[in-house]
Amino acid sequence: MAHWLLKTEPEAFSLDDLKARGQEPWDGIRNYQARNFLRQMRRGDEVFIYHSRVATPAIVGLGRIVTEAHPDPTQFDPQSHYYDAASRPDAPRWDLVDIAYLAHCQPPVSLETLREMPEFADNPLVRKGNRLSIVPISESEWQAVLARVTLV
DNA sequence: GCCAACGTTGGC
DNA sequence: GCCAACGTTGGC
Numbered sequence: 001m002a003h004w005l006l007k008t009e010p011e012a013f014s015l016d017d018l019k020a021r022g023q024e025p026w027d028g029i030r031n032y033q034a035r036n037f038l039r040q041m042r043r044g045d046e047v048f049i050y051h052s053r054v055a056t057p058a059i060v061g062l063g064r065i066v067t068e069a070h071p072d073p074t075q076f077d078p079q080s081h082y083y084d085a086a087s088r089p090d091a092p093r094w095d096l097v098d099i100a101y102l103a104h105c106q107p108p109v110s111l112e113t114l115r116e117m118p119e120f121a122d123n124p125l126v127r128k129g130n131r132l133s134i135v136p137i138s139e140s141e142w143q144a145v146l147a148r149v150t151l152v
Numbered sequence: 153g154c155c156a157a158c159g160t161t162g163g164c
Numbered sequence: 165g166c167c168a169a170c171g172t173t174g175g176c
Binding site: 007009031052053054055111128129130131133 | 172173174175176
Binding site: 130 | 160
């Protein structure tokens with residue numbers, strides 16, 4: 001089973017929102033590298049949910065892939081913020097996966113903490129200027145984070 | 153809210 | 165196919 005980290009801005013969609021809804025289409029991915037990771041996700045893969053653009057960016061919880069990549073309908077919706085006029089219905093450019101809520105991490109594992117963890121030394125997440133919204137997580141990275149938290 | 157870093161677009 | 169201009173991300 002592979003692991004991933006998904007960034008979200010909690011002001012737009014938070015882990016609490018995911019918990020309240022139970023599951024959610026992870027739409028709006030408009031970056032080719034992130035999309036290619038989306039397409040590698042398999043049903044059952046577990047993911048870290050990460051809050052970005054907040055005072056303390058951090059891994060705040062866990063989710064699970066419940067539906068593998070399929071076309072993101074917002075790309076065809078002119079009213080959507082994520083509309084892409086160049087994407088053709090017969091060759092959709094952008095995909096989404098459905099994510100189910102699993103748990104909150106207690107305490108959250110902050111970016112500052114991740115930077116101090118040797119397991120994360122090579123992870124793009126801790127590199128300056130990183131803008132990838134989906135980051136692959138190795139087994140040792142996954143285990144190192146879980147060792148620091150209680151799942152609630 | 154600022155702005156560095158980065159990805160994408162489009163003129164040539 | 166280069167690269168300047170532009171738009172966006174995300175830490176701070």
